[in-house]
Amino acid sequence: AQSVTQLDSQVPVFEEAPVELRCNYSSSVSVYLFWYVQYPNQGLQLLLKYLSGSTLVKGINGFEAEFNKSQTSFHLRKPSVHISDTAEYFCAVSEDTGNQFYFGTGTSLTVIP
Amino acid sequence: DTGVSQDPRHKITKRGQNVTFRCDPISEHNRLYWYRQTLGQGPEFLTYFQNEAQLEKSRLLSDRFSAERPKGSFSTLEIQRTEQGDSAMYLCASSFAGLAGGTFFGPGTRLTVL
Numbered sequence: 001a002q003s004v005t006q007l008d009s010q011v012p013v014f015e016e017a018p019v020e021l022r023c024n025y026s027s028s029v030s031v032y033l034f035w036y037v038q039y040p041n042q043g044l045q046l047l048l049k050y051l052s053g054s055t056l057v058k059g060i061n062g063f064e065a066e067f068n069k070s071q072t073s074f075h076l077r078k079p080s081v082h083i084s085d086t087a088e089y090f091c092a093v094s095e096d097t098g099n100q101f102y103f104g105t106g107t108s109l110t111v112i113p
Numbered sequence: 114d115t116g117v118s119q120d121p122r123h124k125i126t127k128r129g130q131n132v133t134f135r136c137d138p139i140s141e142h143n144r145l146y147w148y149r150q151t152l153g154q155g156p157e158f159l160t161y162f163q164n165e166a167q168l169e170k171s172r173l174l175s176d177r178f179s180a181e182r183p184k185g186s187f188s189t190l191e192i193q194r195t196e197q198g199d200s201a202m203y204l205c206a207s208s209f210a211g212l213a214g215g216t217f218f219g220p221g222t223r224l225t226v227l
Contacts, residue, residue, distance in 0.1 A: 043117075043219050043220040090156070100158050100161060
């Protein structure tokens with residue numbers, strides 16, 4: 001079975017500063033990895049995904065993530081955050097052959113002006 | 114088609130009542146998923162359909178929960194004899210089978226059980 005750990009429940013960061021949101025997973029099989037963002041009172045929006053190939057994945061809104069198989073991590077980064085990045089961020093995994101997601105508990109990113 | 118839609122967006126009910134939620138997936142998607150999200154937690158998988166077949170339902174929380182997708186298009190999630198612990202956001206998602214990166218989520222239905 002898969003599981004996802006998001007190590008930080010809340011991350012405050014000043015505007016234009018860099019940020020890293022951490023995600024570790026455990027799985028006995030190959031997985032696909034995802035980051036979703038959830039703005040208040042809205043559904044989940046896909047930021048980026050790792051399916052195969054290059055371990056550095058670029059997504060929308062200037063976010064990127066790096067898949068590290070040896071450390072079973074998929075940390076999300078942005079070099080300069082904006083006020084509009086304030087939201088809840090979820091890391092998720094799915095199995096090789098299916099689309100069912102296992103989500104972490106989320107990281108609340110607050111960008112401080 | 115602009116995405117996955119869910120109805121209603123909010124539902125307030127009294128304990129013991131039955132509630133039903135509807136999800137309309139992206140039209141060409143053949144897979145439909147239901148998740149539950151409680152406060153401070155990530156979404157938790159409940160069940161999914163491929164076309165009209167319910168392929169996984171062991172994760173439904175109890176026998177009070179049931180889901181249908183009778184014609185392989187929209188789906189309904191019913192909760193019978195609601196309890197206060199059922200208060201949560203219920204999310205629907207859809208995808209095309211075999212395309213792991215193409216899952217889209219709806220805005221959710223927020224259920225409050227008084």
